[in-house]
Amino acid sequence: MTASPLLALAPPPLAGSLLAIAALLALGPLAVLTFRSRLSSGLIYILAFVASVTILVAGATHLWRSDSVESLTLALGLPSLGAHFRLDALSAAFLVIVDLGAAGACIFAIGYGRHETARGRVLPFFPLFLAAMNVVVLAADAFSFLMGWEFMSLASWALVMTHHRESENARAGYIYIVMASLGTLALLFCFGLLAGSGGGYDFAAMRAHSPAPVAAASVLLMALIGAGSKAGLAPLHAWLPLAHPAAPSHVSALMSGVMTKVAVYGFIRIAFDLIGAPLWWWGLIVLLVGGLSAVLGVLFAMIQTDLKRVLAYSTIENIGFVFVGLGLALAFEANGLTAAAALAFTAAIFHAFNHSLFKSALFLGSGAVLEATGAREMDKLGGLIHRMPATALAFLMGSVAISAVPPFNGFASEWLTLQAILLSPQLHEWPLKILVPGVGAMLALAAALAAACFVRAYGVTFLGRPRSTDAADAKETDFFSLSAMLSLAVACLIVGVLPGLVMDAFAPAAQLAVGAHMPAQIHDRWLSIVPVAESRSSYNGLLVFAFALASMAATVLAIHWFASRSLRRTPAWDCGFPNPNSITQYGAGSMAQPVRRVFADFVFRAREQVDMPAPGAFEAARFRVDVRDxxxxxxxxxxxxxxxxxxxxxxxxxxxxxxxxxxxxxxxxxxxxxxxxxxx
Amino acid sequence: MHGASFDIAHLLAGALVLVSFMLLYQDRLYALLNVFALHAVVLAASVAWQAYVQDAPHLYVTVAIALVLKAGIIPIALHNMVRRMGIHREIETVGGIGATMLAGMGLVALSMMVMLRVTAGADPLAREDLAFALAVILLGLLIMVTRRNAVSQIVGFMSLENGLILAAAGANGMPLVVEISIAFSVLIALIVIGVFLFRIRERFDTVDVHALDRFRGERL
CATH class of the missing domain: 1.20.5 (Single alpha-helices involved in coiled-coils or other helix-helix interfaces)
Incomplete structure (x- = not known):
């Protein structure tokens, strides 16, 4: 790839990133000193935005120029070890994922943060949280990694506890900190095993010697527990739907969209880079856990009535997708099918990237709704599309993307994952041959339910009539919040239309992790992506987009052409009962009912109870649903x-x-x- | 290591263990303090021999510290305390002396078994030394556990510390800083415990730690 002269002038990406991280660290104390001032919020978020963009540019530069690995050792941390930092393709890819989401959250927060009542509890921790996530991605020794990791947990915990007087938040924070400590403990053991008795805590030393089979398997399990609990893999997901919604919305977006990706990075770094050659059954474990997370996550998302909690559960589903891709990559790599492994790995990392885009957009949208109406319960919302049209548009784009509808980005990555699953007959081991298609079926189920879930979330929140006066009086949110949401939503569309661009950018990361990369996609004619061979399957986002636009335009034209002349106004069809009360609408609970009933006993242990008043009594009948995890x-x-x-x-x-x-x-x-x- | 120097080192370390046993059954405070001074003297002799054999002059500092501090200042200070508190009466042990001695012998056997197994292939002098040192440490702990009087618990603690010094002197090339810092920590422990003792006695008219337990309303 040719480097443009402008890029050649930029400072070395690693040093630049570290400086930006140091700046973020310095913002914490600055926020402590200034949070009482009114200007402080905007200032801190703008500076954090600048730092995030700096790191984003550094990561993107590294990926774009396909730079060689950069390393740096600072005399920090343990005296004998120092702090090692390293920027390779994998780190660079995740720097891009992390800081794209971070930049979006910062812009949103410039507007959203003005309404924060507890500024002193948010502003100091927010930049520290960003810095910690970047440290984890850049760290090249176990000590720095764990420091960054623990810092990330604690900073996000402090942010979750922002409104700690609400008892639900206090419980969420408690469960979160317990699970986070468990995860860090598992990672500590994991690095201890990797370092071996020699105590080489530097990643280079770990890479140089591969552990014995039993130790390697334990390392993988520990990494799965440690990183998986942070990412929200079932069955270690319990904290996630509690903690993510409890934080202020821009932090929720960061935790769901970005922090889970840092956890994915941790798993990739250990499982693909540090351990050495994988065994086939490792892939099987990761696959099963991923498939389970995908289905459970979306099922629980389907029945939640709290908008932010729906989004949090849907994060579990998407992380499940990512881990299925990673498990497949491990299985293919163990079988020596490097091209297939590269496809599965690229699908996983691409989905992680996409999820960071649309989940950030959705969480920011829910934040805008929360700020405008004060409500997270979907049964208090409704009709917001007329009151907050721009937010509704951004949320709609995010919902369409997360539901894997082409031409948005969610479709491209989920399609790639399923393409990788279709290659599973090439695997040699029978358990894999049999179970991988099963996991594929689980993913298909999850994808379908996700669409249902977001039809429900969007429909109940934005369509219909308002279910409360707060929703009826809602006002459109401010310029900064809107621009953050809309730019993320537009990014979803662009990535979906030109998926080859992003897949090519991630190729060096795949090369590093599985030793091969997918064939370059962007040079193909008409910008199609061809994961395996043209005779097998190909997808052209641009074509789908053009077709969708053309057919929509044709429909609109046709309607106006043929129907406008015979336009007449009549009363709307009222479903048979002309009751204007908003409670007669389909609500969150009623839209979830079919799914809840189908999976009632198996997953939810749902109990429905109807209390009918005695004949002649005047109290209302009560319908109660009891769902257990x-x-x-x-x-x-x-x-x-x-x-x-x-x-x-x-x-x-x-x-x-x-x-x-x-x-x-x-x-x-x-x-x-x-x-x-x-x-x- | 020649036969003779090895034997002498062995002898001195063994003597330290023997003196530890003497500490174990002394049931009068003055006698206990005198034996403790002897303990320190034997330690000094043992470390001096190590210094001579290993040709490590800095160990002589250790010897000086042991002689001045542990054979001199600390026993005298404790003597004074005992006299001022008027507690030179008999001290009781938990369990009989016979049982305690048997337990002590068991501990010595245990430390031999552990050390000789673990350090197979190490320098024989260091090996024997470490085994004896571990025995002294365990006996010191045993003294602390079996005594009720706070003064004799201090003596147990100090003899335990002597065991640590013996172990450290046996290992070639322990830095002086470590030694000095241990000596200072012991001195500070003495001061703190001394103050503590007087405070206990002021309040309870005894230095029997039972009184503390009773004060906390504990069953024994």
């Missing part, structure tokens, strides 16, 4: 119960006498020494 009951509740039981019993240890403490220490020392002496 089976995973919570089966996995989390017993663990929580066990912990409570054990700590209750161990509480007695808090009140021993000095000599008993000494005796305890002594006894445990003796026991350990005895174990050492008697160990065969």
């Amino acid at each position: 089976r995973l919570w009951d089966a996995l989390y509740a017993p663990i929580a119960g066990l912990v409570a039981f054990v700590s209750d019993k161990l509480n007695y240890l808090q009140f021993l006498t000095i000599r008993r403490y000494l005796s305890l220490v002594f006894a445990s020392l003796i026991a350990l020494l005895l174990a050492l002496a008697l160990w065969p």
